[in-house]
Amino acid sequence: MAMYRKLGKATKPRRALLRNQATMLLYNGKIVTTEARAKEVKKIVEPIIALAAKEMDNYETITVEAKVARKDKDGKRVKEVKDGKKVTVYDTVQKEIKKDKPSRMHARRQILKTLYPVTEVPKEVAGRKKNTKQIDLVDKLFTEYGPKYASRNGGYTRIVKIGQRKGDAAMMVVLELV
Secondary structure (H helix, E strand, O other), rough: OOOOOOOOHHHHHHHHHHHHHHHHHHOOOOOEHHOOOHHHHHHHHHHHHHHHHOOOEEEEEEEEEEEEEOOOOOOOEEEEEEOOOEEEEEEEEEEEEEEEEEHHHHHEEEEEEHOOOOOEEOOOOOOOOOOOOOEEEHHEEEEEHHHHOOOOOOOOEEEEEEOOOOOOOEEEEEEEEE
16 A cells, blocks of 8 residues: 555655645645645645644743834934944834744744745735745744644544546545635
8 A cells, every 4th residue: 555646746746746735725725636636735734733733832932122223204214423424323122022942943844844935926016026025834824723723633624526627537626724
C-alpha cells in the first residue's frame, strides 16, 4: 500500500503543487481541485491547524521602549537643526510585543517550512506594484484559526463533490475549512 498519491507528477512538482494548494486553502478558506489532490492537501493542512490550535496561547507579553520618529500633521518626520545639520526628532514610547516561547517558535518554523509566503496585490491598476503587502499566514493561523478550532479534535476540513470536469471526467471537489 502506498503512503501517498503520486498525482502523475515527479517529486518536486508534486510537493510544490501540494504546498501551493495548502497555502491557498489556509489563505482563502476554500479551493476547487480534484478529489485525489484534495485528499493529499487535507493530510498536510490538518496537522498544521492542530499545531496552531495547540500553540496559540504559548507566548509572553513584554513591554519595551522604542524610539519613534515624531511626525507632523501631514505624516512627515519633524526635523530640527543641530550643529548646522537637519536631524530627525525621536520620541520614546512604550510598546507591548508578543515573545514566542520555544515550543511555539518551533511550531512557527515547522509551519513556515510547509507554507509559501503570500503577497497580497490590490485589484485596481493604479498602485498595483507599490501597494503590495506580505501576509503573515502563520500569525493568521495562531490568532484566527487556533481559537476557532481549539475545541475540535481534528476534522478541520471538508470535501464536497461538485461533479466531473468536462475535459477528462476527473471528479472535482471543493476543499474548505469547516
